[in-house]
Amino acid sequence: MPFGLPEALHEVVNAKEGYVAATGTLTFDETQLPKVDMKRQNETPPTSRVKARMSGTSLGESGFSHRFDTPLSLEILCYGPWCAGALSGKTVLAFLKETPAGYTVTSTPCGGHIFYEPSKAILETVARCYLKGACPKLERN
Numbered sequence: 001m002p003f004g005l006p007e008a009l010h011e012v013v014n015a016k017e018g019y020v021a022a023t024g025t026l027t028f029d030e031t032q033l034p035k036v037d038m039k040r041q042n043e044t045p046p047t048s049r050v051k052a053r054m055s056g057t058s059l060g061e062s063g064f065s066h067r068f069d070t071p072l073s074l075e076i077l078c079y080g081p082w083c084a085g086a087l088s089g090k091t092v093l094a095f096l097k098e099t100p101a102g103y104t105v106t107s108t109p110c111g112g113h114i115f116y117e118p119s120k121a122i123l124e125t126v127a128r129c130y131l132k133g134a135c136p137k138l139e140r141n
Contacts, residue, residue: 003111005122006136008095009129012113018098021126022068023118024056026092026105034076034083044083050074054094054103063127072096072103082109093118093126 012019032050051071058068076084084107095113096103106112115122129135 003108005115005125006138008111008113008115009126009135010138012095013129013135015097019113020068020096020098020103021059021064021093021130022054022056022096023064023093023123024054024068024091025089026052026054026074026086026094026114028052028074028086028088030086030088033086034078036078036081036083044078044081046078048076048078048083050076050086052088052105054092054096054105056091059127059130061131064123070103072105073101075104075106077106077108077112079109084108084112086114087116090116091118092116093122 028050034044034048036044052074053071055069057064058066060066074086076086078084086107093115094105096105105114107114125136
């Protein structure tokens with residue numbers, strides 16, 4: 001199934017865990033991302049964690065206006081030989097899961113909770129969903 005913003009929003013607003021919507025710059029050491037060796041693909045760990053930082057603003061009652069600068073764990077998932085990717089130094093919209101150890105953001109080979117170069121319209125969609133419950137409908141074929 002395709003996984004995009006509507007699916008991510010549905011997942012995070014209905015989750016038992018708390019999620020923070022934030023936009024800004026995500027930075028980390030890209031050399032720490034998992035690399036698949038196709039000859040030994042069964043040895044690729046299903047989850048890799050990379051130390052990262054998110055600097056920007058988080059969503060509050062008046063939109064994306066709360067200054068936000070925090071370390072976090074970038075969780076990269078692999079499904080067999082298919083691993084998620086991520087780009088450091090880019091502007092993102094991210095849904096950060098609140099955990100006892102801090103924030104975590106997840107990326108999977110099929111999508112995840114990181115969206116690059118979000119438009120103003122996308123940020124407005126997220127704000128409407130979080131603050132007014134007006135979330136986009138899920139498209140199912």
